[in-house]
Amino acid sequence: MTAIDVLIAGAGPTGLILACDLARRGIRCRVIDRAAGPQAGGRGFGLKPRTLEIMDDLGVADRIAAIALDHTPIRFHLGHTELFELRVPPAAPTPRRPYPNLLSLPQWRTESVLRDRLTELGGQVEFDCELVDFDQDANGVSATLRRGGAVETMRAAWLVGADGGRSTVRRRLGIAFRGRTEDDARALLADVTVHGLADPAAVHLWMGAEGLLVIRPGSDGRCQVVAALAPQDDDAPELDTLRHLVTARSGRADIELTDPTWISVWRYNLRMAERYRVGRVLLAGDAAHVHSPFGAYGMNTGIGDAYNLGWKLAHTVRGADPELLDTYWAERAPIARKILADSDRRFAAATPPPFIRPLVALALKPLLRRAQIRDRADYPAYRTGPLGVEDTARGRGPAVGDSAPDCPLPDGTTLFAHLRGTHFTALVCDAAAPAAEGLEVIEIPPSTALSAHRTFRPRSGSIILIRPDGHIGLITTDPDAVRTYLGRCGLSVAGDNDSQ
Ligand SMILES: Cc1cc2nc3c(=O)[nH]c(=O)nc-3n(C[C@H](O)[C@H](O)[C@H](O)COP(=O)(O)OP(=O)(O)OC[C@H]3O[C@@H](n4cnc5c(N)ncnc54)[C@H](O)[C@@H]3O)c2cc1C
Structure with a gap:
């Protein structure tokens, strides 16, 4: 007999939402993550209204709202000159849409809220536990896990790969990840304390000849710094490299970065899996689609995937025809295709060729305003x-x-x-x-x-x-x-x- 109904590989936002949804339905589930502990990075900040409605259903919307920032102003600089400040007033909650605004919270804090909720629902994340291989047959999946140095085998009726862009599950299934990688589109990103900003509560954005620089406040007094790398720039994830980029792009020697808790390199990938299910194994979140961060789509879409899949998987475990699971791809793939296209368009708009940047910058204020208002109305x-x-x-x-x-x-x-x-x-x-x-x-x-x-x-x-x-x-x-x-x-x- 199969002891576990669902094995979830990956405890990012996608895996955590799925684990919470399955746990509250009484589905026997394990959620494993190969990392030694919770990830420290700010990564996805923007939580959209529809995501907050999902959080409401799962009982955590109030907790998120209590610690997140809303309507953060944006101060836009072209080269070393500040061009404008954009403040989009928050929308008032209405009886139809009680969560009308985009909230901003470092991803590690969102994940922490979800892990607490999972604990309340009787589940837990098993860290330092990596899915290394699996096989499937008509009745379930046999998985090989590595915990520390020890290898364990286990059976589960279903396996979900929520294991990020480099998904082991997707690769083992041999599912093509179609799209493109742009080797020259790279950025250095870090969570740091920033000193010297006149308005630390605002997002600061510099568009320069060598690329974008963004300093975004977190809700914990710290900031996410993202600096696009020019082709000749070194991409070693070092604080000194980032300090140098911040000084050069902003023209401000007095902006000081200290106390990094996370530093990483990002590369532009625009890819989507050609299917989300093979037999008893499914993909969700970044394992199924990756794209540019413009549009605040990645985590929100992974959460949407998990929420679409959770009830269907639970009903299938309880005896529904597994064809119900085919509707997961049918409903979620069109959303992913649209997101890939839109985030790519926004990426192109934000990284125009240097000679037209001054012109683009003039049109940017209304464009940014429209994008912010449009993001509030993103109800897939x-x-x-x-x-x-x-x-x-x-x-x-x-x-x-x-x-x-x-x-x-x-x-x-x-x-x-x-x-x-x-x-x-x-x-x-x-x-x-x-x-x-x-x-x-x-x-x-x-x-x-x-x-x-x-x-x-x-x-x-x-x-x-x-x-x-x-x-x-x-x-x-x-x-x-x-x-x-x-x-x-x-x-x-x-x-x-x-x-x-
Ligand atoms: C700079 C930046 C800004 C962003 N801004 C936004 C934003 O504003 N809004 C938004 O929605 N998104 C944003 N994103 C995207 C967002 O961070 C990702 O889309 C999101 O993390 C995807 O979640 P996930 O759970 O699918 O995958 P991940 O967060 O990548 O989690 C996958 C997990 O699987 C684990 N894992 C991997 N392989 C295995 C294995 N073999 N066995 C067990 N565990 C494994 C990993 O350790 C990891 O914890 C941004 C990203 C970046 C880089």
Whole structure:
């Protein structure tokens, strides 16, 4: 018998979100990481509103909001001259979107919050434990792990490679990672204490002939420094190299870097796996797609992958047809393709040829403002794929595939409070949903004055089925369509037309 349901290789944000989601569903899971302990790097700072909604469902949105920064101003310099300061006022929370802003938090702190949550849910990360090899058969995966010097073999029903851009899992599966690497696009990055900035609460950005320099405040009084390397620059990850680049790019000898906790070299890769699943093994996060950091997509997309996969994997473990897992690729691959294209466009815009940089810089303020506002509205939707059933009864509200917005409910609670957890939710407007274990039914009275009605604008007699990941799966007037949908997802549905 297989002792473990799911082995997760990699405890970055992707692996941690998946581990939390599976743990709260009672799925037996191991999450291993080859690093000796938690990673120290700031890396991904930007947490988008949809990610914060996912964090809300997992019970950590408040903790993140309490320690993150919001609406950080940007001070933009062309060469050694400051051109402008950009301040985009924060959007006010609304009943539909309680988390309307992009928050900024060093990735190591986000991971720390998620590890604490995993502990509360009964799980833990096994550090210093590397997946070195695996084989699969019809019933599961046999994995070889190396913990310290010792080798261990284990069985799991499923394996998820959340093991980053150089994924061992992807390589062992022989999945092509198509795209390109630009050897000349490199940057040195570090987490340090920065002295000498007049406005340490702002992001400082220098666009110079030799490349970009960014100093971004963390939420802990320290900063992330990113300096693009010119082709002739040495890429040894040394503090002195970074100090030299900061002085040269900013023209400021008085900016001092001390106390580095992490220093690394980044290279531009734009690649995507040609599939996300082979049998009982799946890929998620950077293991499945890598791109430029422009657009704040990487960690947010890995988190989105994990959240899409978690409930499907749990239902499959519990007996749903494994075809449910094919919808993971069908829904997430189009999102990754779009992100690769957009982040590449933004990378090109931020690194124009030196002779047109002054011109680009003039257009940059409105462009940056628009990008920030657009990033707030980045709510990926699943318009295609086998679970995107045509909505025969859509009113004028959100469509099938959209993530459901929040709204106040007649009982004084909010929809998000009801969505928290592992179940499906049916919003019924003058209709009856079939009874099913794992389905909560909420009535939306037909009064058009009510907030829920104004948000979803359902047709009378319709049922809006919301999946466990908060996306609308179906809008229909036919209870049998709901039965079929839930059956495909592995729920056992009562055969009669009982209303709730
Ligand atoms: C400068 C910079 C800025 C960025 N800014 C943003 C941003 O603002 N917003 C955003 O969303 N993203 C951003 N990103 C991207 C983000 O950091 C990554 O997309 C994110 O870390 C991906 O998470 P992951 O969990 O998929 O992979 P990783 O974070 O790479 O985690 C993979 C884990 O797997 C472990 N591992 C590897 N191989 C094995 C193995 N064989 N066995 C066991 N464990 C293994 C590793 O030790 C690691 O802990 C930025 C990145 C950089 C470099």
